[in-house]
Structure formats: C-alpha cells, structure tokens
Amino acid sequence: MPDNNDYKEVLTREGIKSTKHRKAILEILEMAETPLTVEEIFLTLKEKHASIWLSTVYRTLEILTSKDLVIKSTIMGDDKARYELNHNEHKHHVVCVGCHKRISFEDCPVNEFEKALKERMDFDVTAHKLEIYGYCKDCKFTK
Amino acid sequence: MPDNNDYKEVLTREGIKSTKHRKAILEILEMAETPLTVEEIFLTLKEKHASIWLSTVYRTLEILTSKDLVIKSTIMGDDKARYELNHNEHKHHVVCVGCHKRISFEDCPVNEFEKALKERMDFDVTAHKLEIYGYCKDCKFTK
DNA sequence: TCTCATTTGCAAATCGTTCGCATTTGCGTT
DNA sequence: AACGCAAATGCGAACGATTTGCAAATGAGA
Numbered sequence: 001m002p003d004n005n006d007y008k009e010v011l012t013r014e015g016i017k018s019t020k021h022r023k024a025i026l027e028i029l030e031m032a033e034t035p036l037t038v039e040e041i042f043l044t045l046k047e048k049h050a051s052i053w054l055s056t057v058y059r060t061l062e063i064l065t066s067k068d069l070v071i072k073s074t075i076m077g078d079d080k081a082r083y084e085l086n087h088n089e090h091k092h093h094v095v096c097v098g099c100h101k102r103i104s105f106e107d108c109p110v111n112e113f114e115k116a117l118k119e120r121m122d123f124d125v126t127a128h129k130l131e132i133y134g135y136c137k138d139c140k141f142t143k
Numbered sequence: 144m145p146d147n148n149d150y151k152e153v154l155t156r157e158g159i160k161s162t163k164h165r166k167a168i169l170e171i172l173e174m175a176e177t178p179l180t181v182e183e184i185f186l187t188l189k190e191k192h193a194s195i196w197l198s199t200v201y202r203t204l205e206i207l208t209s210k211d212l213v214i215k216s217t218i219m220g221d222d223k224a225r226y227e228l229n230h231n232e233h234k235h236h237v238v239c240v241g242c243h244k245r246i247s248f249e250d251c252p253v254n255e256f257e258k259a260l261k262e263r264m265d266f267d268v269t270a271h272k273l274e275i276y277g278y279c280k281d282c283k284f285t286k
Numbered sequence: 287t288c289t290c291a292t293t294t295g296c297a298a299a300t301c302g303t304t305c306g307c308a309t310t311t312g313c314g315t316t
Numbered sequence: 317a318a319c320g321c322a323a324a325t326g327c328g329a330a331c332g333a334t335t336t337g338c339a340a341a342t343g344a345g346a
Contacts, residue, residue: 012344016292017291017292017293017342017343017344018343018344019292019293019294019342019343020342021292021293021294038333038334049297052294052295053294053295053296053297054333054334055294055296055297055335055336056293056294056295057333058171058333058334058335059293059294059335060293060294061311063293068178070341071218074217074219075273076216079302079303079332079333080332080333081169081333081334094260094266094268095262097269103264103266104252105260105264107256108261109252109253109255109256110252110273110275111219112248112254113252114251114264114275114303115281116250117237117275118247121237121279121280122247122280123237123244123246123275123277123278123280124277124278124283125237125239125275125277126276126277126278127275127276127277128273128275129219129272129273129274129276130253130273130274131271132153132226132253132257132260132266132268132270132271132273132274133268133269133270133271133272134260134266134267134268134269134270135266135267135269136264136265136266136320137264137265137266140267142235147304155313159323159324160311160313160322160323161312161313162310162311162312162323162324162325163311164324164325165324180302181302181303182302191335194326195325195326196325196326196327196328197302197303198304198305198325198327198328199324199325199326199327201302201303201304202304202324202325203324205304205330206324221333222301222333223301223302224301224302224303285334
C-alpha cells in the first residue's frame with residue numbers, strides 16, 4: 001500500500017474507477033486494528049459525514065475483494081462477514097473467546113504439513129485457513 | 144455411537160426425548176460421507192417419506208449440537224452451515240476447490256504450535272479450526 | 287466540455303435461519 | 317392400558333445479513 005495512502009493509483013491499476021467511497025472504505029480498513037463488519041464500516045463512513053447506502057458498502061467490498069485489495073473472512077460462531085485490508089502477508093488469527101479480541105500471528109504451523117499432504121493424499125494445496133480459540137491473558141482469570 | 148444405530152439410548156442419556164425426527168436426522172448424518180447442509184438433510188428426510196418442516200430441522204440440529212452429538216461448521220466461501228455426527232475425533236478437512244469434495248484427516252499440525260502460543264502470547268488455547276484448500280488428484284489436471 | 291461505461295442511490299427482494307403459538311407426541315406415573 | 321404434562325413439532329411469519337434491479341449520478345478518457 002502506498003505510504004501516502006493514495007488509493008487512486010491502486011484502484012486505477014486494478015482497472016476500476018477511483019471513487020470517493022472506495023477510497024474512504026480502504027482508508028477505514030487501513031486504520032482498523034481488526035477486521036470490520038459491513039455495519040462497522042457503514043457506521044464509520046456515516047461518522048465521517050459520508051452519504052452512502054448499505055448496499056453500496058456491500059457492492060464496494062465485493063469489488064475490492066475480487067481485486068484482492070481486501071480480504072473477506074468469517075469466523076466460527078460469527079454469522080457476519082468481516083473485512084480487512086490485504087497486506088499480502090501470510091497470517092492467522094488467535095481469537096479470545098472471552099473478549100473476542102483477535103490477535104494476528106505470522107508463524108504458520110501448516111506450511112510443512114502441506115508437503116506431507118501432497119505426498120500422502122496426492123493433494124495440491126493452494127491455501128489454508130487457521131483460527132485458534134482460547135483465552136487471552138486478560139480473560140483467562142475470569143472464565 | 145452404538146453399533147446397532149439405536150439412538151434412543153443416546154438421546155435419553157442426554158436427557159432429551161427420543162423422537163422419530165431426531166433419530167432420523169442422526170441416521171442421515173451417520174450415512175453421510177461429508178457434512179450436510181440443512182437443506183440436504185431436509186430433502187433426504189422428505190425422500191424417506193418423513194413429514195417435517197424446515198424449522199423443525201433447524202431446531203433439532205440446534206438441540207443435537209448443544210448436546211455435542213452433532214458438530215456444526217461453516218467453511219470459507221460457503222454461507223450455509225453444515226452438520227456432521229460427532230465422532231469425538233480430532234480431525235480437519237482438506238477441501239478441493241475444483242469438485243468441492245471434503246476429505247478429512249486426523250494428523251494435526253497445530254497441536255505443538257499451541258504450546259508455543261501459550262509461551263509467546265500468554266494465550267490459553269481451547270480449540271482451533273483448520274481448513275486446507277487445493278486440488279484433489281482428480282481435479283489437478285483440469286484446473 | 288462532452289460522452290458513456292461504471293458506480294451509486296434507493297428500495298425491494300432473497301436467503302438462511304429463528305421465533306411465536308397451537309397442536310401433537312413421548313414417556314413417566316398410576 | 318390410560319392419563320397427564322412437559323417437550324417437540326406443525327405451521328407460518330419474522331428477522332438479519334446480503335443481494336438485486338433500475339434510474340440517476342459520477343469518473344475519466346477524448
């Protein structure tokens with residue numbers, strides 16, 4: 001992502017229009033510390049005095065996801081999708097069952113395992129998804 | 144699970160009524176090779192000439208899940224929940240992006256990693272979810 | 287400035303799932 | 317076997333997250 005947060009170039013490079021809603025949504029995701037729901041993004045846009053319809057947020061996120069600028073994820077037990085900026089890093093999340101905080105980590109225990117799968121199951125791995133649940137240091141004493 | 148597929152004892156042991164719908168759903172999940180959606184379960188019940196409402200299937204699955212007889216899961220990119228009989232085994236799924244076949248495996252590369260998380264992040268792990276995507280041996284040549 | 291394909295406003299529709307209430311059923315008790 | 321009653325199901329509506337349709341607005345190339 002460009003240092004000066006200029007998404008115009010990024011959007012143009014992907015062959016799509018650089019609209020104010022798209023840039024605003026990308027900025028909101030960049031500022032967010034954790035993946036956001038559509039409603040959270042929508043409300044943040046409203047706070048910034050932007051006029052936008054919820055269906056537009058959905059459409060915009062769908063376009064940005066299809067261009068790999070944004071990552072869409074759902075998490076076990078959560079029926080709402082969440083979105084985050086795609087930093088092109090390989091990372092996963094630890095999720096606290098108590099406070100629902102999500103902490104990302106980049107060490108991946110699955111990489112070596114994928115080679116074993118190719119050998120044992122004749123399976124060509126292209127991606128994986130890992131989520132780890134438990135209690136963070138703040139919540140482990142209140143469970 | 145009982146060898147003679149008699150779920151009456153299982154349901155009674157959990158303190159809930161042993162109804163024909165519940166036994167039928169447990170049997171369908173036992174016969175299934177992969178986790179099933181609510182609609183698939185509903186249609187299979189219909190094929191067996193059972194009269195049932197979709198809302199009853201949802202309620203029954205919710206009760207069976209709460210008693211740990213059934214496992215509910217969602218998978219990346221799939222907006223429908225899926226259900227499978229709980230064999231009390233620790234396993235994960237490899238999912239073929241081509242034919243959507245799901246193959247389970249029991250080796251788990253995450254177990255050792257959980258200890259590292261406790262040490263490094265002061266995080267008490269209680270569960271994890273792992274899905275691996277790619278192409279099975281039948282689809283790798285058509286991608 | 288003009289043009290036009292793309293995007294958004296606006297609102298309804300869809301889908302997966304849950305809820306409310308009347309009726310039926312499973313099962314413990316007699 | 318009959319009875320009673322709490323739980324389960326029939327029936328259909330409701331809910332929330334998401335998608336769709338169409339007219340109007342906008343971004344960007346010429």
